[in-house]
Amino acid sequence: MRRQVLLLALAPVLIVSGRIGTWTKQALVILPVLGVLYLDHRYRTGPALGSAGAERRASIERVRVVNLLALGVVTPLLLFHYFRIITRQQASRIEASIRDPLTALFNRRHASECWSKLVSARSSQGLPVSVVLFDLDHFKRINDEWGHDVGDSALRHSAQLVAQEARSSGVVCRWGGEEFLAIQPNTPQAAAAAFAERVREKLATTPLVAGGKELVVTGTFGVACDSTAGSLDALVDRADKLLYEGKRAGRNRVLSERQP
Numbered sequence: 723m724r725r726q727v728l729l730l731a732l733a734p735v736l737i738v739s740g741r742i743g744t745w746t747k748q749a750l751v752i753l754p755v756l757g758v759l760y761l762d763h764r765y766r767t768g769p770a771l772g773s774a775g776a777e778r779r780a781s782i783e784r785v786r787v788v789n790l791l792a793l794g795v796v797t798p799l800l801l802f803h804y805f806r807i808i809t810r811q812q813a814s815r816i817e818a819s820i821r822d823p824l825t826a827l828f829n830r831r832h833a834s835e836c837w838s839k840l841v842s843a844r845s846s847q848g849l850p851v852s853v854v855l856f857d858l859d860h861f862k863r864i865n866d867e868w869g870h871d872v873g874d875s876a877l878r879h880s881a882q883l884v885a886q887e888a889r890s891s892g893v894v895c896r897w898g899g900e901e902f903l904a905i906q907p908n909t910p911q912a913a914a915a916a917f918a919e920r921v922r923e924k925l926a927t928t929p930l931v932a933g934g935k936e937l938v939v940t941g942t943f944g945v946a947c948d949s950t951a952g953s954l955d956a957l958v959d960r961a962d963k964l965l966y967e968g969k970r971a972g973r974n975r976v977l978s979e980r981q982p
Contacts, residue, residue: 824877825878825896826881827895827896828893829895830896830897830903832895833895834954836893837954851909852913852945852947853904853905853954853961854944855958855961855962855965856918856921856941856943856944857900857901857942858880861873868932872937875932876937879939881894883924884902888904888917889906892904892909897958902941903958904917905954911946911947915945918945918976919943919976921943922940922941922943922974925939925940943976944960944961944966945964945977946958946964946978
């Protein structure tokens with residue numbers, strides 16, 4: 723019995739597998755158990771002497787060797803499989819915690835965390851950091867006239883375009899509702915305004931196709947810059963005021979703070 727119980731080493735592999743159904747798992751665990759009981763019964767009831775007994779014991783010895791080899795291979799494979807699953811799940815959860823589920827951009831919380839790290843890194847250097855805040859024009863009208871599904875598509879469409887234009891060193895997030903924010907470290911205001919203009923133009927010239935029709939989505943942008951280690955909310959508030967000034971001026975435009 724001690725020699726055959728190694729067959730049961732396969733049970734954990736079968737149990738943790740996510741690709742095998744519950745009933746199949748039970749059957750594949752029960753079969754080795756029955757096999758163990760059968761081999762033990764044959765071992766105990768077989769003749770002690772004679773060629774048949776010797777042949778039976780030789781067969782059991784071969785099974786024991788196979789079991790040992792299987793145990794030596796299965797155990798590291800099981801551990802590797804387990805840690806790979808855990809690593810993937812952990813990475814997936816971390817990614818989900820920092821991403822907006824609709825647009826796949828970073829969420830507001832992650833942007834705030836990035837800002838804290840950015841301020842810590844540049845506090846002694848005095849490097850400029852700019853923020854570009856933009857809002858989709860007439861988004862409520864899009865939802866009312868085209869439906870919320872098209873509204874969601876417009877958000878994803880806009881997120882994709884701004885992500886394509888953003889520098890890899892910057893952080894782009896969905897700030898809330900139909901608002902998006904791009905944090906651009908080591909970027910003076912003029913460069914940030916040029917970035918905002920590229921995004922604005924790309925939005926206006928890349929229509930969203932919905933239901934066989936083209937929908938032009940535009941945005942209004944506010945750009946603010948700071949060379950001190952101030953707060954993100956204060957800088958975004960300055961950009962927000964410029965954004966709404968642009969809304970009042972007719973939308974689909976970029977407004978920046980006046981340079982001193």
